[in-house]
Amino acid sequence: MSQRRPTSLEVARRAGVSRTTVSFVLNDVQTSKISAATRERVLKAASELGYVPDAAARSLVSGKTGTIGLVVSRAEHIRVDAFIPQTIYSLSRICMQGGYRLLIETAEEGGSAYNYDQLVGAKAIDGLVVLNPDPADHRLGDLIDRGFPAALIGAYPHPDAAAVSVDSASAMDRATTHLVENGHHRIGFIHYRQMTRLDEGGRFGGYRAALERAGLPLQERWVRSGDYSAASGYEAMRSILEDDPPDAIVAGNDTIALGAIAAITESGRRIPEDIAIVGFDDIPQARFMNPPLTTVNVPAAEMAETCGQVIMELIRNGRVGQPKRVFQAELVVRASSGAPGV
Amino acid sequence: MSQRRPTSLEVARRAGVSRTTVSFVLNDVQTSKISAATRERVLKAASELGYVPDAAARSLVSGKTGTIGLVVSRAEHIRVDAFIPQTIYSLSRICMQGGYRLLIETAEEGGSAYNYDQLVGAKAIDGLVVLNPDPADHRLGDLIDRGFPAALIGAYPHPDAAAVSVDSASAMDRATTHLVENGHHRIGFIHYRQMTRLDEGGRFGGYRAALERAGLPLQERWVRSGDYSAASGYEAMRSILEDDPPDAIVAGNDTIALGAIAAITESGRRIPEDIAIVGFDDIPQARFMNPPLTTVNVPAAEMAETCGQVIMELIRNGRVGQPKRVFQAELVVRASSGAPGV
DNA sequence: GATATCAGGTAACGCGTGTTACCCGAGAGC
DNA sequence: GCTCTCGGGTAACACGCGTTACCTGATATC
Numbered sequence: 001m002s003q004r005r006p007t008s009l010e011v012a013r014r015a016g017v018s019r020t021t022v023s024f025v026l027n028d029v030q031t032s033k034i035s036a037a038t039r040e041r042v043l044k045a046a047s048e049l050g051y052v053p054d055a056a057a058r059s060l061v062s063g064k065t066g067t068i069g070l071v072v073s074r075a076e077h078i079r080v081d082a083f084i085p086q087t088i089y090s091l092s093r094i095c096m097q098g099g100y101r102l103l104i105e106t107a108e109e110g111g112s113a114y115n116y117d118q119l120v121g122a123k124a125i126d127g128l129v130v131l132n133p134d135p136a137d138h139r140l141g142d143l144i145d146r147g148f149p150a151a152l153i154g155a156y157p158h159p160d161a162a163a164v165s166v167d168s169a170s171a172m173d174r175a176t177t178h179l180v181e182n183g184h185h186r187i188g189f190i191h192y193r194q195m196t197r198l199d200e201g202g203r204f205g206g207y208r209a210a211l212e213r214a215g216l217p218l219q220e221r222w223v224r225s226g227d228y229s230a231a232s233g234y235e236a237m238r239s240i241l242e243d244d245p246p247d248a249i250v251a252g253n254d255t256i257a258l259g260a261i262a263a264i265t266e267s268g269r270r271i272p273e274d275i276a277i278v279g280f281d282d283i284p285q286a287r288f289m290n291p292p293l294t295t296v297n298v299p300a301a302e303m304a305e306t307c308g309q310v311i312m313e314l315i316r317n318g319r320v321g322q323p324k325r326v327f328q329a330e331l332v333v334r335a336s337s338g339a340p341g342v
Numbered sequence: 343m344s345q346r347r348p349t350s351l352e353v354a355r356r357a358g359v360s361r362t363t364v365s366f367v368l369n370d371v372q373t374s375k376i377s378a379a380t381r382e383r384v385l386k387a388a389s390e391l392g393y394v395p396d397a398a399a400r401s402l403v404s405g406k407t408g409t410i411g412l413v414v415s416r417a418e419h420i421r422v423d424a425f426i427p428q429t430i431y432s433l434s435r436i437c438m439q440g441g442y443r444l445l446i447e448t449a450e451e452g453g454s455a456y457n458y459d460q461l462v463g464a465k466a467i468d469g470l471v472v473l474n475p476d477p478a479d480h481r482l483g484d485l486i487d488r489g490f491p492a493a494l495i496g497a498y499p500h501p502d503a504a505a506v507s508v509d510s511a512s513a514m515d516r517a518t519t520h521l522v523e524n525g526h527h528r529i530g531f532i533h534y535r536q537m538t539r540l541d542e543g544g545r546f547g548g549y550r551a552a553l554e555r556a557g558l559p560l561q562e563r564w565v566r567s568g569d570y571s572a573a574s575g576y577e578a579m580r581s582i583l584e585d586d587p588p589d590a591i592v593a594g595n596d597t598i599a600l601g602a603i604a605a606i607t608e609s610g611r612r613i614p615e616d617i618a619i620v621g622f623d624d625i626p627q628a629r630f631m632n633p634p635l636t637t638v639n640v641p642a643a644e645m646a647e648t649c650g651q652v653i654m655e656l657i658r659n660g661r662v663g664q665p666k667r668v669f670q671a672e673l674v675v676r677a678s679s680g681a682p683g684v
Numbered sequence: 685g686a687t688a689t690c691a692g693g694t695a696a697c698g699c700g701t702g703t704t705a706c707c708c709g710a711g712a713g714c
Numbered sequence: 715g716c717t718c719t720c721g722g723g724t725a726a727c728a729c730g731c732g733t734t735a736c737c738t739g740a741t742a743t744c
Contacts, residue, residue, distance in 0.1 A: 005463060005465065007729095007730060007731085008730070008731065009730080009731095017693075017694090018693070018694045018695080019694090019730095019731080020693075020694060020695080020696095020732085020733080021692085021693065021694075023731070023732060023733080024693090024732095024733095027732075029732090029733090032692085032693085033690085033691055033692060033693090034691095034692070034693080035691080035692065035693095038692080038693085050459065050463065051463075052459060052460060052463030052464050053464060053730080053731070054402070054464060054465050054729085054730050054731070055398075055407075055464035055465060055466040056397075056398045056399075056401040056402040056407065056465060056466075056729085056730080056731095057398075057402050057699090057729070057730035057731040057732090058730080058731055058732080059398040059699095059731095060396070060398040060399050060402050060698095060699050060700065060701090060729090060730080060731075060732095061698075061699050061730080061731050061732050061733085062699090062731085062732065062733095063699085065397075065398065067445070075431055075434070076431070078427045078428065078430070078431045079424065079427055079428050079431075079625075079626055080626050080627075082421065084427065085420045085421055085426065085427040085430075086420065086421050088420070088427075088430065088446070089417055089418070089420045089421075089448060092417070092446055092447070092448040093448060096447065096448070101445055101447070101466070102445070102446045102447075103409070103443055103444070103445050103446075104430070104434055104444050104445075104446050105434070105438065105443070105444075106431060106434040106435060106438070117392065117394060118394060121347060121392065121394030122394050122395060122396060122397040123347065123396050123397060123398065124397040124398075124443070229626060230626055230627050230629070230630040231626070231629070231630075233630075234630055255626075255627065258627055258630050258631075259630050261630070261632065262629075262630035262631075262632065262634070265632055283421075284421055284422050284571060284572055284573070284597075285422075285572050285597065285600055285627065287572070287573070287604075288572040288573075288575075288576055288600050288601050288603070288604035289600075289604075289631075289632070290603065290604065290607055290631070290632035292604070349700060349701085350700070350701065351700080359723075359724090360723070360724045360725080361700095361701085361724090362702090362703080362723075362724055362725080362726095363722090363723065363724075365701070365702060365703080366702095366703095366723090369702075371702090371703090374722085374723085375720090375721055375722060375723090376722070376723080377721085377722065377723095380722080380723085395700080395701070396699085396700050396701070398699085398700080398701090399699070399700035399701040399702090399729090400700080400701055400702075401701095401729095402699090402700080402701075402702095402728095402729050402730065402731090403700080403701050403702045403703080403728070403729050404701080404702060404703095404729090405729085
């Protein structure tokens with residue numbers, strides 16, 4: 001890299017003006033008057049030299065970096081979780097459109113608590129997006145209390161936090177009710193992760209509420225937890241099948257459902273005749289599973305885009321009109337749930 | 343964000359030394375002698391103040407940013423392509439371990455050619471990783487010619503480019519031969535993207551080579567192209583099924599295979615009895631498809647990690663011992679290919 | 685004719701850090 | 715006693731840019 005980059009001074013010299021004028025032209029400063037002729041000369045010189053302002057110098061003086069940090073929690077599930085890749089992509093797109101770069105940091109579940117101080121303290125980012133925030137992560141709360149621009153994707157217990165989330169409870173309620181309405185009364189549940197107290201308000205809570213409303217008991221022996229993966233769904237289902245299986249399964253996500261389907265099929269049972277199943281997420285493959293999977297479509301792309309707009313507004317204005325946004329997820333009925341005519 | 347960050351000057355004052363000494367201690371400069379007592383005082387002051395060096399100022403003076411850029415081409419396929427998420431995750435991990443941050447830029451297929459000048463010209467990154475480089479992207483070649491540290495994941499026609507890639511041709515050859523050996527002589531192919539001249543040396547080339555060696559003709563009517571997605575695999579397979587179908591299918595990736603399986607099943611045919619199928623990638627779900635999919639396991643994580651090491655070495659030393667690294671992919675035999683005893 | 689206004693432009697400061705060249709005092713060598 | 719080394723530390727420059735305050739000459743205003 002022997003190549004030397006041109007500085008604004010060289011642009012200035014080439015255009016026969018001062019560095020200040022170059023800065024005014026290139027940043028389109030309204031308050032200062034530059035003649036059209038001068039402006040043209042500067043632009044021409046800059047383009048001929050291939051001038052690009054030094055990001056570090058610019059951010060040092062302006063205090064802005066043009067970069068948004070994205071912290072991805074539980075990133076080790078990226079291969080089996082459909083939500084993470086979609087979010088990264090959509091967020092990246094929207095940020096690039098808004099003139100921001102995206103800096104990614106991944107954190108593993110159970111790893112040491114993520115240290116925002118490095119990123120924020122170094123003034124390396126203008127704002128922060130956290131995907132799947134850990135409700136127990138108090139550092140994140142501190143950051144928000146200090147007024148640092150942050151937008152969250154997923155539930156987080158903080159009154160002032162800007163966050164987009166999905167009403168998974170009521171979606172799961174609808175999915176479960178859909179099974180009930182199609183004649184299933186023995187309905188099991190395989191969660192996509194270890195159950196926590198918060199899941200009461202989430203997917204598991206929706207399942208439980210639907211059972212309650214239908215007057216069906218929740219049987220512990222039909223409830224299991226996985227780890228996002230098809231493999232864990234497979235194992236959980238095998239364990240459920242060992243003794244007096246249910247006639248329907250609600251899976252915490254589509255990947256779990258895929259594993260469960262494999263276990264059910266392997267045991268010689270048919271879907272949906274012997275055991276019906278519904279998933280959650282509507283991953284692109286759901287439609288092509290065997291049988292096609294009834295599931296819940298989560299507007300992941302829309303959520304990520306909204307989140308991107310929120311964080312950019314937060315950076316620019318210091319506050320955002322509507323900090324909490326809750327999205328609804330839609331039930332998509334396919335063959336796996338045994339609804340007639342599908 | 344009324345909070346003011348402490349500067350190294352404040353640390354210096356608190357420790358009763360000069361700013362220079364603070365810098366020496368914090369950066370562990372060997373050439374200068376600092377007494378143990380002074381060193382302690384400085385470290386204590388820094389930690390008490392929660393001092394974190396300003397990234398912009400540091401990079402302005404040092405010329406290093408501590409950031410690696412990752413350009414993801416064809417990123418719109420992130421939801422259906424297993425390789426991209428895995429690469430992002432593994433690369434992020436390895437970079438963080440090495441003390442680098444990861445800056446992500448996504449580019450769409452057919453979008454305007456990616457402009458590296460913004461990122462590189464602004465000196466915003468120390469090095470670049472390109473995932474799925476476009477062979478026709480001459481800007482990338484220019485960058486490498488100028489000596490900018492770049493590491494590629496995927497094939498790219500440049501003699502000096504550091505790159506990790508997978509020998510997909512020979513892997514696909516093995517997969518196709520596996521079908522031949524199991525009695526299939528009418529073997530179709532569904533590619534995961536539009537065929538280009540380069541695919542001759544890739545997955546399609548392996549398929550063709552295997553047919554040739556077995557003395558089997560390549561039938562145009564059994565060859566299709568998709569767009570990574572299960573949906574496109576489904577459509578392609580339906581089209582193949584319309585007239586005199588083959589007795590086996592080689593799919594360009596597992597997602598395509600999933601769609602093809604759905605089309606085959608829907609047509610009332612059985613897998614593998616009527617039509618056998620093999621995929622490529624060994625996505626986590628492959629094992630749980632119905633039937634379980636014979637496929638090729640690509641060491642995506644290992645490739646990404648190697649690439650991370652390569653780019654960091656390139657940044658530090660200006661060159662890398664072994665610039666081209668080719669990985670082998672392994673055939674994983676499951677039920678879909680109809681091998682006996684599986 | 686004196687003054688105010690304004691278009692067009694520039695000198696100079698400051699952002700926070702890494703690093704080079706330099707300084708000072710104390711002991712060593714003769 | 716004088717110079718030499720060397721441990722311990724500092725003043726000052728440079729990195730490249732945005733921006734404020736200021737300057738100059740020409741025209742408008744009274």
